[in-house]
Amino acid sequence: MKEDSSYLIKYTSSGLYCELADAWIDPIKPVKRALITHAHMDHFTFGCDEYISTYETAVIIKERIGKEINIKTYDYEKEFKINGIKISFHPSGHILGSSQIKFILAEEIWLITGDFKRQKDETCKEYEIVKTDYLISESTFGLPIFRWDEPQKTATDISKWVNSSKEKTSILFCYSLGKAQRILNEISKTNFINDIYTHSSIYRMNNCYKKLGIDIIKTKKLEQTKNNSDLNGSLIILPPALNKSSSLKNFKDIQTGFASGWMSIRALRKRSGYDKGFSISDHADWKDILRTIKESKAKNVFFHHGDNEALNKYLKEKSSINVLEFEYKK
Template identity: 35%
Template sequence: MNYKKRQPLLEFTPEGIYCPEGDFYVDPLRPVKKALITHAHADHARWGMKQYIAHHYTKSILHSRLPDPVEVQGVEYNTPLTINGVKVSFHPAGHVIGSAQIRLEHRGYVAVVSGDYKLEDDGISAPFEPVRCHEFVTESTFGLPIYRWETQQAQSKELSDWVELNQAQGKTSVFVGYSLGKAQRLMKMLEGKGPLYVHRSIGKLNEAFTEAGVGLPTYIEQDFFADVKHLKGGVVLVPPALMDSNVIKKIPDAAIGLCSGWMRVRGSRRWRSADRGFAISDHADWQGLLKAVKLTEAEHVHVTHGQTEVFARYLREQGISASAVPVPGYSEKRDDDEQTENF
């Protein structure tokens, strides 16, 4: 099928990614009537939509995060529904719990909006599922060759070894990672390393996962306004907003471990505030992005969120039709993504 001879199923508008045939948006930037949501991070699931459609795990999180009661239709993976003649299905993206690639099909033409994704199974999220299509929308947050992640097993060992070293030195291991996705992944990797203490923002989201039937390791939600002397020698998880805060300064003998893909670049501005950096990301690295694109066999690739021009140019050099998405909010590099939002 020749992409150039077919009408694309997606349009990139100021409101966001729009499907004219179905009259709905995917991860819209502005309030719209009907929004299909790939996952619950705030840069993809914004307030103000009249109706939301998302995976049922994401549904639980949206209800806990959005300020007012909202109408959210929960769906299962690989369970099609039809919207104004467009066949829609959600497929695992491997990014965080409930994250999905959204497949759209109309008259035999298929487009996939991947949202954010990673290919390696993290033991928490449903593993990434390649979806063949004509038109593919990919992120490129870490779309440079310098970004290459270790395996999940190697990352777990690195974290465990550091905790054991801290315990031997009488220090408290404090890990900094985003409350949705990263924190739950860290909890899984640190299970059995001692009591797990989490900030209330992480605990709130953990409750949403529990209500949805997702099992997590045993943890204690810590009130940081109370006495924290008992945390000494333990394992503590806090969100990035608390970096350099009085909360962390209260923790006895704290050793700060910053968990982010940006830690692959030692010059990161946040590296200087931590004792240790761990290059752990919920996004695909360079090789993961390339593999995901090739597995789709797409005739055209739209590159969003991050190193858009660089990654699109590289794909074209490999013989793959690709273009950077020209919509503000989708095209620029998201410094807020892993540094404050999907840290």
């Protein structure tokens, strides 16, 4: 086994780092060169000298932050070189534009999955199986209690939930980028016919998706409606930050729901304070994390993001794969 210091990818206080390419992956502090896996804001930091991502990710980021940044884009599969390291983006199935990042130095391949999922999602490219020697996998839902239902089932549940309380306004909270568009897409395939309103941040993302060629059903922008009493029976989609906020006071009789993978656990559902939880996630569940490791043919695996104790122990017991842990260097 290699010494930690000789790993191609290391873990630093700014995030994952490829020293030879002098590039950070989704850094959490401003750095010289940042490779961005996807456009969620917890994977983006202002103030880097140079950003590199897929075209879709760049478009969405610029739309979200509302200004120009120095960002270079590459298509999926297209190989580019930094200091002799071959680098390429590959679809990760998380949201539109999201990617895994492959690094090749001589004969050695490293793959960072970024956030990924294996479930069907028509609003982004499907996860691509990439063979690698070293795999750095996310493990947000790294316990076998997580096993996602088919998204169509969740969409049907949401539709039933709205229709069973037509005297109320149903407010569904979910992330405005990715989750909202996926849910809208799934709902469009059910027989849901009620009005759907979206918060401006979601409305904007819908348009952005449309611009990038992803068809999202038409929704009404929430701000256009001053009088909110005639919204009974309709579905309103808001980002979670607005839960318990004063803007909810404009609605008379509401029921609230939250769409997230965490909602598959009753205690978390109860603690979240929403009336109803819908389990749907843009991350891989336990079985898909294991399947992805297997299909990548990696002999060495690191986990980051989330609970990884169980995954580490499980792989050590059940497989011949090396489970490695980053040595944290300040």
